[in-house]
Amino acid sequence: MSALDVFALPFLNGLLASLLLGGIGLLLFARRDWLAALGISQIAAAGALIGTASGIPALLAAPATALVAADLKRRLQLGALGYGVMILAGWSTVMLLAANTPLGDALAHALVDGQLYFTRVEHLAALLPLAVALPLLWKRLSRALLRARLFPEHEQANGQPDRRLQALFEWLAALLLALGTLTLGVMASFALVLLPAWTASRLAPNLRLAVLLCLSLALGAYLIAFELALRLDQPFGPVLVASALILCALTRAGHTAAMKLTHERTGTPHDRA
Amino acid sequence: MTLLVARQLQAGHERALCAPLDFELAPGETLGLRGPNGAGKTTLLRTLTGQIPPFAGSVTRRPGLRFAVQAQHPHRPRDLPLSARDYLALLGTPAEAPADIAALFSKRIDRLSGGQFQLLHLWALLSTPGDILALDEPTNNLDPQRIDRLLELLAQRRPGVAALVVSHDADFLERTGARVLTLEPS
Structure with missing residues (x-):
């Protein structure tokens, strides 16, 4: 069996997860809910470990736990505080289960470091419906979420804040983060949600280009990490986080340099160019 | 048909901020709300638009009444990568706009001046x-100059659209x- 055969499926799983996390990250960031990524990922990791310890496949347990957590957070209207509690509860559960159950330690490490090379066709089967659903729902979701943030009084006066769409978004995000955690690891998922969205939101001149830049950064970070982790025999998750950090920092630096150059040529203040 | 009828209306959260008011709003009419600070002008507007209860x-609002707030x-x-065009599209504003508004289309909303953004926002709602x-x-x-422009836009709004202006x-x-309508503190 060639290396291509061995790594083709994990590569595809990671590619899909990275693009989906980058995309949902832009909406989470627009909603100021980016901390959700870390909270839900930690809870999903804890759910995966609890499931494994109880004989339930991680691929069922992690999304189920993430969905319950996201629903509870929404019903209790805890905001960022809810994600803080999730991060702490998830971390504590993961660490305690890792210390006290057979295989727990190995799985906990895999969830934190990323277990991309061990993902199977089941992961692909779980990611594919989301890869279809997210682009189809993108326009409706982004419109509803942005209107709720920019025109809350207008929405409220017209009785229009679409709670069903908001709930759908939160469930989609929870599912994606759970699958991202199982595929890429907790911190890599968080990095793919936060860093491309932050960079694109800061630099892009409009929403369409922000989506393109965000997806390109997520894709670029993933491709670099996949290559480097294999070549240098390094754990995938930390390499992905590092590549996302460096790629986003370079993009911002390049943008600043281009703006300064424009300023020098045209005399336009570079923050307005 | 009257759009909105207020009877003995007092706005407030934990206490009434203004003395009881009785008025009606007809289609196409402009009703100004003024009063001293703390008289509850904003709270009254939120009450009239159904954002908070009286x-x-x-x-009483005509059934199916739509507000632009x-x-x-x-x-x-x-932290939002939205151009002025994106911003207008979110409210379903038609793509055609007067030249002074259209000139802002390609700019990010966080890079507009306060006056430019206010005018863009008002245009979005007027449309x-x-x-x-x-x-x-x-x-x-x-x-x-922009206040004059706002008055023009208000005067050019679609026939039948009423305005409540604090x-x-x-x-x-x-x-x-x-x-x-001058609000008196309660």
């Missing part, structure tokens, strides 16, 4: 399908041709 009295401080987050424009201090951030600027209210 403290006392009642508001401008908050006193329109939301303009600095949104609605029966009542609810404007809270619409002259905030506007220089005299403003501390008596001259502006007079120039809108509004029937002015």
